[in-house]
Amino acid sequence: MSLRPRTTTRGDARRRSYKAWVDAGEARRRREAYLLDLRRSKRHGDLLKRRRRRHDDDDEDDDSASPPLSPRHPEPAITPRPTLQLPPPLPLLRRRRRRHRRRRRRRRRRWRFRGLSRPLSNFLSLCSFQLRNLPGMVERVWSDNPALQLEATSQFRRLLSIEKNPLIEEIIKAGVVPRFVAFLSLHELPQLQLEAAWALTNIAAGTTEHTQIVIKHGAVPKLVELLDSPRHNVRLQAVWALGNVAGDAPSCRNSVLEHGALYPLLSLFNEHARISMLRTATWTLTNLCRGRLPDKSQMKPILKILRQLIDSIDENILADACWALCYLSGGTIHEIEVVVEAGVCPPLVKLLLHPSPNVLTPVILTIANITAGDDSQTEVIVENGVLPCLFQLLTQNMRRG
Structure with a gap:
């Protein structure tokens, strides 16, 4: 066997002259596996659904003066904010997301006495x-x-x-x-x-x-x-x-x-719509978006509503709406293009500066799904200023560390 270095072709040299990028298909598969891991956190449905309690509807008669459907989210400044709460490291984030998904996927409406002075034994x-x-x-x-x-x-x-x-x-x-x-x-x-x-x-x-x-x-x-x-x-x-x-x-x-x-x-x-209706309806819409929609024509009307919801100032609405976008953007390049054409990229990039990790997590995953598409879809995210926002997240995380 010859000890001389192997002669390289012109094509090999040309390929090495470019920076090695992550394969888009492989990145998408990793993200799909991560989302699947989040969904597999469902063990028993009684922890994943929401049970309705008696005091859950205390605000239903008092929220008639709730904010409109699409209050504009304030323009975030690019300057670092010391109060910004960043997502924890990925392993801890996964554990927290498992617990969170078990709590939020189903809700049980609970009943309690109106008078809190009564002992629990009376209720039992x-x-x-x-x-x-x-x-x-x-x-x-x-x-x-x-x-x-x-x-x-x-x-x-x-x-x-x-x-x-x-x-x-x-x-x-x-x-x-x-x-x-x-x-x-x-x-x-x-x-x-x-x-x-x-x-x-x-x-x-x-x-x-x-x-x-x-x-x-x-x-x-x-x-x-x-x-x-x-x-x-x-x-x-x-x-x-x-x-x-x-x-x-x-x-x-x-x-x-x-x-x-x-x-x-x-x-x-x-x-x-009252704020209680907007919160519950957004959560239900998120459950409808989980997994592949059987009728792809349903994506556009859903995205039209989600585009308005991600301008909300309510954290619960924002988090659920961004999770819906995360599910819808986790499919094929054509489905990603439908999401991009809905105009959600500019507000999503701005939400990278949101102080709540509950909002940041689905926002980051949605942006990752979009950038896993073709070059034009990635370019839309870059043109909307994602790099300064990511830089701010990373530098703030270093300071906190």
């Missing part, structure tokens, strides 16, 4: 009493008396709203889920509609099997109809329930989309 005694009287509650639910129906449904809702170990399985075995679904059609009894939708919301916040029971009994199309209810609290509860169903699995999300929930949901984002 009340639940124990209601559980012992379960046959009577079932009888009242199936009665023809609206007052008895409302009373029993409210009692079931309270049992389902217990923060730890809700009695979902026992209530399902009692056979009242079909009755709750039937109550959703009683438009002349909006309070009964609210209680039934609330109970179904917390059942859908359980395991995948519990969510499938809600779908099996036909709750999804009736909940979609309630998105047009004249009552704000009924509309809000329907949005919440659909968000829990969609957040369970791709098949459940597809069921919500197939029943036409998207466009009624998007219509709720208007200048008259």
Whole structure:
């Protein structure tokens, strides 16, 4: 074997004259694997969905003077800000994101006494009493008396709203889920509609099997109809329930989309919407965007709303809207181009200076997805000033370290 150095071709020399860049396809695969790791944090649905509590709706009657849909996000200065909170290192970030995703993917609406002076034992005694009287509650639910129906449904809702170990399985075995679904059609009894939708919301916040029971009994199309209810609290509860169903699995999300929930949901984002509705509807929209959309034509109307939401000054709305953009931009180059054409790049770059890590994390991942596309898509991000913002993040992190 010759000891002389191997002769290089002109092409090899030319290739070495350029800086070695990361392969776009490999970068995209790594990002998809990271996002998949975030999604696999779902172990048990009762930690991933949101349970609705009694005090969650305390502000529903007080937020009529909420800010408009798209309050402009203040122009951030490029000068370093000492109060800027940066994301933690990647391993710690992943652990925090797993815990955060378990908390935010599903919400259970909880019930508590209005008077905080009552001891917890009173509440547990009340639940124990209601559980012992379960046959009577079932009888009242199936009665023809609206007052008895409302009373029993409210009692079931309270049992389902217990923060730890809700009695979902026992209530399902009692056979009242079909009755709750039937109550959703009683438009002349909006309070009964609210209680039934609330109970179904917390059942859908359980395991995948519990969510499938809600779908099996036909709750999804009736909940979609309630998105047009004249009552704000009924509309809000329907949005919440659909968000829990969609957040369970791709098949459940597809069921919500197939029943036409998207466009009624998007219509709720208007200048008259209360802040409670905007927060819940944005979270539900994020659950609808998780995974590949079955109909790509749905991306443009979704992006039109998300473009407005990322100008919000509300941290919860910003975080959920940016996660939706992260999911939508994690696909093919064509899908990335649709995201870029929606005009989200300038506000996304500005959000790199947002003080909250809850907002920064999805913003950084979304920008990473876009720059994993072709050269023109990367150039759009660069032209909007991403490099000074990234430099500021890195230098601030060095100072903090």
